[in-house]
Amino acid sequence: MKDMLVQVEPLIPALRRYARALVRNRANADDLVQDCLERAVSRWHQRRDGSVRAWLFTILHNLAADHFRQASSRGRHVPIEEAGESEFRGAAAQEHRLMYQDVLDKLAKLPEEQRAVLLLVAVEDLSYAEAAKVLNVPIGTVMSRLSRARERLQQELDGVAGAPRNVVTMRRLT
Amino acid sequence: MNTRPITEDDLHAYVDDVLEPERRAEVGSYLADHPDVAKRVAGFADQRELLRAALAPIADEPLPPELNLSRIVEGQRRRSPPAWWAIAAMLLLSVGGFGGWVMRGSLEAPSGGLAALAQEAAYSYNVYAPDRIRPVEVRASDTTQLVQWISSRLNRPVKVPDLAGSGYRLMGGRLVATQHGPAAMFMYDDDHGSRVVVLTRPMSSADQNAPMTAQSNGGATGFAWADDGIGYSLVGPAPMNSLKAIANEVRRQARAI
Numbered sequence: 001m002k003d004m005l006v007q008v009e010p011l012i013p014a015l016r017r018y019a020r021a022l023v024r025n026r027a028n029a030d031d032l033v034q035d036c037l038e039r040a041v042s043r044w045h046q047r048r049d050g051s052v053r054a055w056l057f058t059i060l061h062n063l064a065a066d067h068f069r070q071a072s073s074r075g076r077h078v079p080i081e082e083a084g085e086s087e088f089r090g091a092a093a094q095e096h097r098l099m100y101q102d103v104l105d106k107l108a109k110l111p112e113e114q115r116a117v118l119l120l121v122a123v124e125d126l127s128y129a130e131a132a133k134v135l136n137v138p139i140g141t142v143m144s145r146l147s148r149a150r151e152r153l154q155q156e157l158d159g160v161a162g163a164p165r166n167v168v169t170m171r172r173l174t
Numbered sequence: 175m176n177t178r179p180i181t182e183d184d185l186h187a188y189v190d191d192v193l194e195p196e197r198r199a200e201v202g203s204y205l206a207d208h209p210d211v212a213k214r215v216a217g218f219a220d221q222r223e224l225l226r227a228a229l230a231p232i233a234d235e236p237l238p239p240e241l242n243l244s245r246i247v248e249g250q251r252r253r254s255p256p257a258w259w260a261i262a263a264m265l266l267l268s269v270g271g272f273g274g275w276v277m278r279g280s281l282e283a284p285s286g287g288l289a290a291l292a293q294e295a296a297y298s299y300n301v302y303a304p305d306r307i308r309p310v311e312v313r314a315s316d317t318t319q320l321v322q323w324i325s326s327r328l329n330r331p332v333k334v335p336d337l338a339g340s341g342y343r344l345m346g347g348r349l350v351a352t353q354h355g356p357a358a359m360f361m362y363d364d365d366h367g368s369r370v371v372v373l374t375r376p377m378s379s380a381d382q383n384a385p386m387t388a389q390s391n392g393g394a395t396g397f398a399w400a401d402d403g404i405g406y407s408l409v410g411p412a413p414m415n416s417l418k419a420i421a422n423e424v425r426r427q428a429r430a431i
Contacts, residue, residue: 009243013233016241020232034240039367041247042306046345046363048314062365100228107225121190122222123229128192136365143183150186150218157221 004044007052014124015060021119022064024108032067036060054130057120061134068112106156114149117142180204185211189218250306287380288387288405292398294352295373295407296391298359303369310346310361320347324358328376335372335424337362342370342420354378370410372424377405386421388414397421401429
């Protein structure tokens with residue numbers, strides 16, 4: 001058990017970050033992380049050899065995927081907070097928020113699967129092989145999603161992605 | 175120059191800084207010669223830094239009490255008191271021993287054939303699958319030992335079904351006692367923590383060969399069949415049709431021995 005504490009505890013902040021960036025709602029994200037930790041504790045002894053980090057992200061990612069599925073099958077919106085809104089108070093925080101809100105808004109426009117790959121690889125420092133494991137897809141799929149995610153985010157940041165955004169909105173309404 | 179062509183994957187690996195030094199140098203000199211590509215790559219690198227900086231504060235926030243790992247461990251301990259094993263053992267005794275004895279001949283519990291096997295699998299599933307402490311006796315990491323042990327107790331070579339294709343990983347197994355002698359129980363789980371159990375043993379006399387049939391016992395559902403004197407039963411919480419697919423896979427592998 002002590003072994004588990006030592007290996008899992010330092011990773012909790014990263015799990016929170018991933019969950020929040022994925023679902024964009026602090027309370028929902030922390031609920032997912034809590035679920036993930038509950039499972040990690042009860043299933044610790046069944047863990048296969050390999051990276052604890054990738055194992056934890058796999059559990060969390062699957063919970064998040066369930067969460068998205070349930071939300072869409074219930075046909076209602078998951079409340080989306082502007083990331084950073086409630087947690088960064090004070091002048092320095094305000095400045096941080098203004099600086100980075102743009103990239104977070106644009107990240108949120110990516111399809112879920114592209115967002116997940118980009119976050120796992122570029123923010124959480126998982127190897128491509130680990131990301132493939134977490135997402136349960138071949139490594140080639142990780143690379144192509146990563147490539148699409150970066151291209152698309154770049155277009156958004158360069159401000160040339162107005163048209164595709166409308167398409168997405170219309171598809172959702174019908 | 176006689177270098178391998180630069181691929182899109184190389185460009186991403188360059189941005190994520192996971193290339194071997196020689197390859198990194200090759201990509202670097204390619205970028206020096208191709209300003210357009212270099213511009214794209216620089217854009218990707220900027221994105222990466224922006225995202226990291228934007229999300230960094232979340233990881234710096236103090237953890238709320240619900241995410242305190244020691245508390246979670248403590249909470250689970252309270253929910254599974256140490257007396258659990260004693261209770262489980264008593265239940266098993268009363269169901270298999272006392273209950274079985276008293277009801278002998280009167281209620282006609284299934285005494286042979288597939289129905290009995292399915293019943294045994296359901297008991298094992300109900301007792302071991304919810305177990306958070308020691309669901310299996312020998313873990314998947316010691317599969318070789320598990321196979322040797324089970325094979326020697328069942329007096330025939332036993333192969334552990336591989337259900338990875340169905341999304342279930344072997345957790346391990348144990349020997350369980352049945353009215354018809356020892357049986358091997360293998361337990362699997364998927365990434366959602368959902369568990370299924372495969373029970374196998376030699377059939378006594380009835381149903382040496384029996385087609386796969388759906389079975390339902392005390393809340394546990396599954397499938398049972400027998401091939402050449404060996405009976406198999408798969409039990410789990412998954413919907414019937416996905417259990418059926420897993421059962422087919424177990425049977426296919428067993429026949430391929």
